[in-house]
Amino acid sequence: MDHTGFRDFVLARQQALMRTAYLLTGDPHLAEDLLQTVLVKVAGKWGRLAKDGNPEAYTRRALVNQYISWRRRHRPEVPSARPPDHVPDRAAYHDDTALDRIVLGQALAKLAPRQRAVIVLRFWEDLTEAQTADLLRCSVGTVKSQTHHALARLRVVAPELAHLLNEPVLQEAAR
Incomplete structure (x- = not known):
């Protein structure tokens, strides 16, 4: 070989x-x-x-x-600890970007595998819709709908990240 x-x-x-x-x-x-x-x-x-x-x-x-x-x-383990009732005051943190990355990472874990893959490929790997579709062996329309549904899900599971969850800002946060 x-x-x-x-x-x-x-x-x-x-x-x-x-x-x-x-x-x-x-x-x-x-x-x-x-x-x-x-x-x-x-x-x-x-x-x-x-x-x-x-x-x-x-x-x-x-x-x-x-x-x-x-x-x-294999379904991921679900933590048994109860999440806090409120989001900590963002002003208490010195680096909002680091906090955003942590919260975004936790929110990504709540997406379906294919949705997470689309978000990672589109915004972190900076692939086009066509490149992502080719890599995932699906249509561009599927990539668009998966992206739409994934962003909607992220807005629900992490409303504190609303300022990040439009495409240009999300791409910049990934860097």
Whole structure:
């Protein structure tokens, strides 16, 4: 089996792929497991992928598919602690951006796997609707509706993030 270039690909793209895995899972350990699982699969197909010319697109698609597959088989644990009755005063925090990222991460965890994948790919990975549709093997219309439904769900589960939940602001918060 020809693995020429696989090591270079992993070294060059590992951080970006790990970021995507983390944003999908919301857990650094699960993200490592997800990426490792996918890279094993990619290594097995490396000769063909390298020859076809776009191994990164295949790897990202595999990350999303594997994540969705894991979520279907294993429901995430639901914390038993009761959430606070009110949102803490934002003025008490020195860095609103950090707080927004934490709350947004928690809100993303409440989305369906496919909705979360669309949000991550569109706003964190800055892919177009067409690129996202191609990666998820669905229509552009499906990407648009999943994005719409995901943003609506985020507005419900995290109303304190309303100032972030329009597309240009969400893209900027992802950076």
